[in-house]
Amino acid sequence: MGRRERSKRATADHLTAVTRRLTAERGLSGFTIDEVCDAVGVSRRTFFNYFPSKEAAALGVDPEEETQRFADEFLARESDGWAKVIDDFVALIIEHFETAGIDASGHASLVAAIEREPRLLLRFIGMTRERDRQSVSLIASREGVAPNDLRAEAAVAVISTLTRSAAERYLDPANAREFAPILREQLSALRAVLGASSPRKANQ
Numbered sequence: 001m002g003r004r005e006r007s008k009r010a011t012a013d014h015l016t017a018v019t020r021r022l023t024a025e026r027g028l029s030g031f032t033i034d035e036v037c038d039a040v041g042v043s044r045r046t047f048f049n050y051f052p053s054k055e056a057a058a059l060g061v062d063p064e065e066e067t068q069r070f071a072d073e074f075l076a077r078e079s080d081g082w083a084k085v086i087d088d089f090v091a092l093i094i095e096h097f098e099t100a101g102i103d104a105s106g107h108a109s110l111v112a113a114i115e116r117e118p119r120l121l122l123r124f125i126g127m128t129r130e131r132d133r134q135s136v137s138l139i140a141s142r143e144g145v146a147p148n149d150l151r152a153e154a155a156v157a158v159i160s161t162l163t164r165s166a167a168e169r170y171l172d173p174a175n176a177r178e179f180a181p182i183l184r185e186q187l188s189a190l191r192a193v194l195g196a197s198s199p200r201k202a203n204q
Contacts, residue, residue: 012050019057024112028054058113059124075142082151085139089159090187094180107171131155160185160186
């Protein structure tokens, strides 16, 4: 990212960190957006340029333009079979993960905020489902298939499951490895399983 993008990311991260801390300490109704802005040193207008609400800031919703950048980069890669769909998506997820600077402390602060405000969990689940739906549509668009194509849905199911599993391993306090090799290793393991002969065929 360029200097401007890094600055915007830092501001968004700071807003999220403060909002999560205050949410964990007081609950969402226990503080105002003005308090968040004062702590970060930005105006209310700046806050709303990044997030539509305290709930969104606590969850760390991606800025719309970054989400669009992800979509543009994925669509810009040439279609070359369903295996490449997964490779391209995983590569961009890794890039996004590393750019976002996700770490164990940030994850812990999110968990603390959700424990204080359980309704955030429902919103988080809803966001995840919506992101999966958008991913299916994005893949279907690039591959020129129907929006409900089972292959697009299967690709997203695989990618989502592997990503969540890799994130859990990466955020484990005992882990010392980077996110990228963990995710790629899990993808390789899945392909080894899918490429193996079934027990019935092997015994014939």
